[in-house]
Amino acid sequence: MNKLKREFYSRNTIQVSKELLGKYLVHHVNGKKLVGKIVEVEAYLGPEDKAAHSYNRHKSKRNEIMYGPAGFAYVFVIYGHNCCMNVVTEKEDIPQAVLIRALEPIEGIEEMAKLRFDKKLDELDRRTKINLTNGPGKLCQALGISKENNGEDLCSDAFYIEEDQAEKDFEVVSTKRVNIDYAEEYRDCPWRFYIRDNIYISKK
DNA sequence: AAAATGATCAAG
DNA sequence: TTGATCATTTTA
Numbered sequence: 001m002n003k004l005k006r007e008f009y010s011r012n013t014i015q016v017s018k019e020l021l022g023k024y025l026v027h028h029v030n031g032k033k034l035v036g037k038i039v040e041v042e043a044y045l046g047p048e049d050k051a052a053h054s055y056n057r058h059k060s061k062r063n064e065i066m067y068g069p070a071g072f073a074y075v076f077v078i079y080g081h082n083c084c085m086n087v088v089t090e091k092e093d094i095p096q097a098v099l100i101r102a103l104e105p106i107e108g109i110e111e112m113a114k115l116r117f118d119k120k121l122d123e124l125d126r127r128t129k130i131n132l133t134n135g136p137g138k139l140c141q142a143l144g145i146s147k148e149n150n151g152e153d154l155c156s157d158a159f160y161i162e163e164d165q166a167e168k169d170f171e172v173v174s175t176k177r178v179n180i181d182y183a184e185e186y187r188d189c190p191w192r193f194y195i196r197d198n199i200y201i202s203k204k
Numbered sequence: 205a206a207a208a209t210g211a212t213c214a215a216g
Numbered sequence: 217t218t219g220a221t222c223a224t225t226t227t228a
Contacts, residue, residue: 078217079215079216079217079218080215080216080217081216081218082216082217082218084217127207127208135217135218136217137217137218138217138218178217179217202217
């Protein structure tokens with residue numbers, strides 16, 4: 001396993017999105033190492049992309065991290081109390097990011113269940129395990145990611161993404177992004193990517 | 205009959 | 217987006 005460096009993130013956003021699939025998101029919390037394999041992502045290509053928070057170079061306290069250097073976490077609150085985690089890409093002042101939409105739980109599953117369901121699960125059935133991280137809000141809850149983590153450097157020790165030198169024997173599927181009906185001509189751009197046949201993706 | 209899957213809707 | 221509820225399909 002080796003940790004992704006800033007040079008990885010500081011490239012073309014579509015490219016980074018696809019390459020993020022199969023890598024491992026790691027967050028150390030409560031003294032535990034929580035790990036999930038990235039199985040679904042979406043690219044947001046501001047300032048042209050009408051679905052991006054940075055559309056038309058819109059900038060606010062919430063999204064300013066998108067304008068900074070790559071490799072930082074952009075975490076925002078959606079629908080009152082759900083969080084979404086993104087990874088900032090491209091060079092400074094190019095406000096683009098990749099939204100992490102789903103993970104496959106790998107390590108620290110007990111702790112994830114505790115964070116998400118607030119109780120111990122004596123038995124983790126297939127369904128419950130899937131429900132841990134098969135959505136952007138769910139994975140944030142399971143990995144203990146909140147708005148407090150907004151702006152954190154992913155080239156750090158407690159919060160990062162690493163890769164296995166091993167193979168990547170999966171097929172990448174690309175489709176329209178989810179829940180961006182307001183994005184007009186950008187609504188149908190095929191910028192959602194996921195691992196074909198993986199049971200942990202957020203939608204059928 | 206029970207469990208898995210899907211469609212619909214409200215909440216924050 | 218998520219969770220809840222209700223309808224429908226699948227499994228055994």
